[in-house]
Amino acid sequence: MNSEMAQWRDFLMPYKFALDECKLKINMIKEEAFISGSYHPIEHVKARIKQPDSIFRKLKRKGIEPTLMNAADHLQDVAGVRIVCSFVKDIYLVAQQIEERTDMSILEKKDYIQNPKPNGYQSMHYIAEVPVTLKQGVKKVKVEIQLRTLAMDFWASLEHKIFYKFEREIPDYLKQDLYEAAMAVQLLDQKMEHIRDEIGTIEDSRDQILMPL
Ligand code: 0O2
Numbered sequence: 001m002n003s004e005m006a007q008w009r010d011f012l013m014p015y016k017f018a019l020d021e022c023k024l025k026i027n028m029i030k031e032e033a034f035i036s037g038s039y040h041p042i043e044h045v046k047a048r049i050k051q052p053d054s055i056f057r058k059l060k061r062k063g064i065e066p067t068l069m070n071a072a073d074h075l076q077d078v079a080g081v082r083i084v085c086s087f088v089k090d091i092y093l094v095a096q097q098i099e100e101r102t103d104m105s106i107l108e109k110k111d112y113i114q115n116p117k118p119n120g121y122q123s124m125h126y127i128a129e130v131p132v133t134l135k136q137g138v139k140k141v142k143v144e145i146q147l148r149t150l151a152m153d154f155w156a157s158l159e160h161k162i163f164y165k166f167e168r169e170i171p172d173y174l175k176q177d178l179y180e181a182a183m184a185v186q187l188l189d190q191k192m193e194h195i196r197d198e199i200g201t202i203e204d205s206r207d208q209i210l211m212p213l
Helices: 003-035 052-061 068-074 088-100 150-165 172-199
Strands: 042-049 079-085 105-111 124-134 137-149
Touching: 003 042, 003 068, 003 079, 003 088, 003 124, 003 137, 052 068, 079 088, 079 150, 088 105, 088 124, 088 137, 088 172, 137 150, 150 172
Parallel strands: 079 137
Antiparallel strands: 042 079, 105 124, 124 137
């Protein structure tokens, strides 16, 4: 392995462990509800480590010299976890549990659901600091946690692809279409939540299982 690859490996390793820790904590939130037979608000969880080329591109975009040291100091989302829920209320339920955890600390919160971005983007973002035990001792590593509904995730995934297809310069006619789609996402989330409230608690057939293995 050449020295550049070894440097990246050593740089990314704590982020990988922080991501593993974070996934475990989120899984505990999910399983606790599941095992106790109460309502489980998490639909699915995705995690990713930002790729080296994407790390350097983001630093350059921010006008920062692309070095590993600067990535550690200036990027908050080298490690990222995305929690996808069915309903907006579920996001706030999970968010509360994340905020109350004592095994990681929340450094920053951005609520793009209460305050969507001008393009219509909605999600809840946290920057959490997760302690990771390494050979050299405990290191606090930042992880970005995003919470979205299924509908918000559908919109953001497509917008992200379009954003990169047009090299970050989405034509105005598509921007307008995406904005209208974002409004439809808000409406769909409100409607679905209304239907859920109308019928009361949704039973999941998996609740019959005593313990998921
Ligand atoms: P990628 O390719 O997903 O990694 P900061 O990280 O705080 O220094 P930033 O990146 O502006 O500054 O913070 P913010 O607003 O919390 O956004 C972080 C991530 O949220 C982005 O990472 C995206 O994943 C997602 N995001 C934010 N805004 C949008 C948006 O308008 N559309 C979509 N689809 N996703 C968004 P990256 O590195 O930009 O992208």
